[in-house]
Amino acid sequence: MKMNLNDNISQRLAFGNALADLGSEYRNLVVLDADVGPSSQTKIFKDKFPDRFFQIGIAEQNMAGIAAGLSTMGYIPFISTFAVFMVHRAGDQIRNAIAHPRANVKINGAYAGLPTGRAGATHSAFEDIAIMRSLPNMTIFEPADAREVELCTRYALEIEGPVYLRTVRCDVPVIFPQDHKIIPGKALILTEGHDIAVISTGMMTARALEAEKILRSKGVSVKLVHMPTLKPIDKEAIQEAAETAKTILTIENHSVIGGLGSAVCEVVAETIPCKVYRLGYQDIFLESGDDEELFEAYGLSSHCIVKKVLEILNK
Amino acid sequence: MLDHTKYLTEIANNLRKVVLKSANNAGTGHVGGSLSEIDILTALYFSVLNIDPSNPDWENRDRFILSKGHASLGLYSVLAERGYFSKELLDTFDQTGTKLQGHPDMNKCPGIDFSTGSLGQGLSIGIGISIGAELRKKNFKTFVLIGDGESQEGQVWEALMYAGVRKVKNLVAIFDYNKVQLSSMIQDNIDLEPFAEKISAFNWNVIEMNGHDMGPLESSLKKAYHLSGGGPVAVIAHTIKGKGVSFMENKFEWHGKAPDSRQLAEALAELEGGQAK
Numbered sequence: 001m002k003m004n005l006n007d008n009i010s011q012r013l014a015f016g017n018a019l020a021d022l023g024s025e026y027r028n029l030v031v032l033d034a035d036v037g038p039s040s041q042t043k044i045f046k047d048k049f050p051d052r053f054f055q056i057g058i059a060e061q062n063m064a065g066i067a068a069g070l071s072t073m074g075y076i077p078f079i080s081t082f083a084v085f086m087v088h089r090a091g092d093q094i095r096n097a098i099a100h101p102r103a104n105v106k107i108n109g110a111y112a113g114l115p116t117g118r119a120g121a122t123h124s125a126f127e128d129i130a131i132m133r134s135l136p137n138m139t140i141f142e143p144a145d146a147r148e149v150e151l152c153t154r155y156a157l158e159i160e161g162p163v164y165l166r167t168v169r170c171d172v173p174v175i176f177p178q179d180h181k182i183i184p185g186k187a188l189i190l191t192e193g194h195d196i197a198v199i200s201t202g203m204m205t206a207r208a209l210e211a212e213k214i215l216r217s218k219g220v221s222v223k224l225v226h227m228p229t230l231k232p233i234d235k236e237a238i239q240e241a242a243e244t245a246k247t248i249l250t251i252e253n254h255s256v257i258g259g260l261g262s263a264v265c266e267v268v269a270e271t272i273p274c275k276v277y278r279l280g281y282q283d284i285f286l287e288s289g290d291d292e293e294l295f296e297a298y299g300l301s302s303h304c305i306v307k308k309v310l311e312i313l314n315k
Numbered sequence: 316m317l318d319h320t321k322y323l324t325e326i327a328n329n330l331r332k333v334v335l336k337s338a339n340n341a342g343t344g345h346v347g348g349s350l351s352e353i354d355i356l357t358a359l360y361f362s363v364l365n366i367d368p369s370n371p372d373w374e375n376r377d378r379f380i381l382s383k384g385h386a387s388l389g390l391y392s393v394l395a396e397r398g399y400f401s402k403e404l405l406d407t408f409d410q411t412g413t414k415l416q417g418h419p420d421m422n423k424c425p426g427i428d429f430s431t432g433s434l435g436q437g438l439s440i441g442i443g444i445s446i447g448a449e450l451r452k453k454n455f456k457t458f459v460l461i462g463d464g465e466s467q468e469g470q471v472w473e474a475l476m477y478a479g480v481r482k483v484k485n486l487v488a489i490f491d492y493n494k495v496q497l498s499s500m501i502q503d504n505i506d507l508e509p510f511a512e513k514i515s516a517f518n519w520n521v522i523e524m525n526g527h528d529m530g531p532l533e534s535s536l537k538k539a540y541h542l543s544g545g546g547p548v549a550v551i552a553h554t555i556k557g558k559g560v561s562f563m564e565n566k567f568e569w570h571g572k573a574p575d576s577r578q579l580a581e582a583l584a585e586l587e588g589g590q591a592k
Contacts, residue, residue, distance in 0.1 A: 069445075
């Protein structure tokens, strides 16, 4: 879809459009929905390719199983619903009918993390990465903006085997230019710096970029690393960050348990041990409310990121 | 025709012995459910299914999914007899490094159309295959064998609802209704009755018969095969857990146990004694 730098575009809209675009190229792409198509925007694909869209009803387990079966017939099924129901309700099916047999099924975890439209604890998936990351054969993408949603959706189809694409509901500024490229499994170094390495993923990267600008104006030199692929994790980039800055801060729209922060700790612990601080949800269930008020309360606004960095550096 | 039925019955009776010997050899295995399903599997693989064991990935083959994946020994013994792999492989069942995992693995064992093990999942996978076949304009059939205890899983009913509403074609669900689950008789657990009425209310064509009487069993499966062209068909096969070995029959204790050597000898003697109808 058409987008310019700094446009605020929701990832769900970018995902729905990307699917519809890819549907022409990939005649074997089929999309399965569990009654959230108008929310997750798979309805754009449905309108364009009604014969390749399957409404499964509110039955996530059945949806995952049907997708696994479809994959044996040479189709590439993209199943899509809210991340929290996808990963938990259909967790066993994703594990046993998709991940273990290496079924070529793509999974969109929509409405990931905090921004669920004031839906609160039951709908906020803050632990989906922790679960999906522990599954063998699973590739995980968490795109930063609408541009990366398009790129990751395409990569999901190109990669043979299960892929989990984590997208958010809310508008996120487009931070990457039209010629932006990513390589699956590789991090992107957004700024070079030596006082601290900030490693972020998904929608948090836009906030980390804002924070970096403020910090730079205060004389703090930040190495900003963006990780659109969470599995396989880019170990070299993490080691390099640890070497350069000696201190790492991770930022994610996810629990600090099991997500990006944990993945970074796992890598440095085995290679170049250094101090790692983790911003994210601190082992809590989330609540209803305005997205930005909640991000602020949980320490995930750009302003909070600045404060955290200064605190770490004793400035 | 009678000779044909007798031929199938003899194969099934022999495979009962194979199941018991393999379980004894491995010191493990789910013999109860393997013995209840063996006549069904024999009828499918030696008569009903359009398959080519020398080309297990043939794209127009009929598909079979063992949703009750724990009863793998029954399926392995049939696949070996049908020539999908060497019978010697049965001696490796459940042993370290084997192709014959405790639960069927499509990436390890020839002839396995989909990996199973976690109960309740096979019918959804079968629906996916059937939908894919229809999109590709193929007419092969997909058979899914489901346990009765397994049918307590909610996903089975999600799948039944979907296939009934959408009239999924060329899909047959066979229920191995042996009335016994891991820890008790079904009626002492969460009973399924009225089972046929429930499935029928989900808009499936339902056929019921004795799952051990080879003649009617084979003809019912063939009937289901043809009827499924118009929408999903459920075959409720009334079976006996541990069928053919009197001390195993209807005993939940034999759900997931292998016979020791003395029990094996006793069981084989009984089967040699001409249980064949």
